Amino acid sequence: MRTAVLVEPTEFELQDRSEPSPGPDDVLVAIRDVGICGSDVHYYEHGRIGDYVVEDPLVLGHESAGEVVAVGENVTGLEAGDRVALEPGVPCRRCAHCKRGDYHLCEDVTFMATPPHDGAFAEYVSWPADFAYELPDSVSTAEGALCEPLSVGIHACRRGDVGTGDTVLVTGAGPIGLLVMEAARAAGATDVIVTDVVAEKLSLAAERGADVTVDVTETDLESAVEEYTDGVGADVVVEASGAEPSIRSTLDAVRRGGTVVLVGLADEATVPFDVLEVIDNEIDVHGSFRYKNTYDAAVDLLADGVVDVAGIIDFESSLDAIDDAFQRAMEPAVVKGMITFES
Ligand SMILES: NC(=O)C1=CN([C@@H]2O[C@H](COP(=O)(O)OP(=O)(O)OC[C@H]3O[C@@H](n4cnc5c(N)ncnc54)[C@H](O)[C@@H]3O)[C@@H](O)[C@H]2O)C=CC1
Ligand SMILES: CC(=O)[C@H](N)C(=O)O
Incomplete structure (x- = not known):
């Protein structure tokens, strides 16, 4: 089978590798669509993300969906021909975190495209069947692939306990911020404010239903949120840029008693954060790491037309043109951007 392997920073090699054979609990999936995530781009550019270093050639891509072509002997509920979205992180199922239900915090997780585990820029992937989610006919495999970033958004909104009538501020209008906005709407948020520093991103956020967009290079965020919320502040702020000034600004924009959810990964682990403001204003600050138990919800939200993920896709490309992509x-x-495979 054909794969795109990152052999050096900024260098993919198209390699023929042998097709995996599914274990007894696995499905063999012919991959149809894989999203290009910011983390893939980071590995491509720098060969590492923090402590995760690409030491051996690595197949990138973890936002994937495709068609089941074979199933292991223990698999029930899926068969050849079914289309599935693949949840990319498979936990050990045995550790304390897994046993208390926090499987996304498992320290022994096999996460696609995170060294040393290969990802899905490959014609076939063998994957545990219980981490493969059947897509109804109304949901495309491109949308199925984007259940991954949508899951990040759903989990962040669950962490922030976003509810009916909430005003949610989303900082950063990349794929994660835009899909946080979708998840927040689905959770009942009636007002969504979105920030960015790139005009095109803000235009897209507005087209996709943001009530207010704020270009923080031109407008003071605190004043803009104050004006929109009659001086109260946002109920929930989801930080989805990773930019240090944006992380610091979350405390200026959240209401007293509100919640800040940190999703964006800052370049530096240490960001000044005013703990007195956190205490005086009784602000709940939550980290949000990947997701757990979100894929069923993501597929249902897509099937019911409650969220749109296809509208964030700018381009599709083939595996052969992966460098250009x-x-x-x-x-x-x-x-x-998406890498698509022919069926
Ligand atoms: N916690 C988690 O589980 C996960 C975290 N992430 C992180 O979430 C962040 C967002 O991911 P993507 O949307 O893929 O990244 P992205 O880089 O595509 O989007 C970030 C957006 O923030 C904007 N931005 C930059 N500086 C800003 C500022 N000062 N104020 C407001 N916006 C600003 C950028 O223009 C860009 O549109 C990244 O830091 C990523 O590493 C991504 C996936 C999972
Ligand atoms: C940080 C990422 O972008 C990636 N989705 C991951 O969870 O590792």
Whole structure:
């Protein structure tokens, strides 16, 4: 089977590898669509993310969906021909975190495209059947692939306990911020404010239903939120840029007694954060890491037409043109590129 392997920073090699054979509990999936995530681009550019270093050639891609072509002997509920979205992180199922239900915090997780585990820029992937979610006919495999970033959004909104009538501020209008907005709407938020520093991103956020967009290079965020909320502040702020000034600004924009959810990964682990403001204003600050138990919800939300993920896709490309696709994905105005495989 054909794969795109990152052999050096900024260098993919198209390699033929042998097709995996499914274990007894696995499905063999012919991959149809894989999203290019910011983390893929980061590995491509720098060969590492923090402590995760690409030491051996690595197949990138973890936002994937495709068609089941074979199933292991223990698999029930899925058969050849079914289309599935693949949840990319498979936990050990045995550790304390897994046993208390926090499987996304498992320290022994096999996460696609995170060294040393290969990802889905490959014609076939063998994956545990219980981490493969059947897609109804109304949901495309491109949408199925984007259940991954949508899951990040759903989990962040669950962490923030976003509810009916809430005003939610989303900082950063990349794919994660835009899908946080979708998840917040689905959770009942009636007002969504979105920030960014790139005009095209803010235009897209507005087209997709943001009530207010704020270009923080031109407008003071605190004043803009104060004006919109009659001086109260946002009920929930979801930080989805990873930019240090934006992380710090969350405390200026959240209401007293509100919640800040940190999703964006800052370049530096240490960001000044005013703990007195957190205490005086009784602000709940939550980290949000990947997701757990979100894929069923993501598929249902897509099937019911409650959320839109396809609208964030800027371009589709073939595996052969993966270098060009990654170059395009690095352009500031681009939100989401997809690698598509022929069926
Ligand atoms: N916690 C988790 O489980 C996960 C975290 N992430 C992180 O979430 C963040 C967002 O991911 P993507 O949307 O893929 O990234 P992205 O880089 O595509 O989007 C970030 C957006 O923030 C904007 N931005 C930059 N500076 C800003 C500022 N000062 N104020 C407001 N917006 C600003 C950028 O223009 C861009 O549109 C990244 O830091 C990523 O590493 C992504 C996936 C999972
Ligand atoms: C940080 C990422 O973008 C990635 N989705 C991951 O969860 O590792």
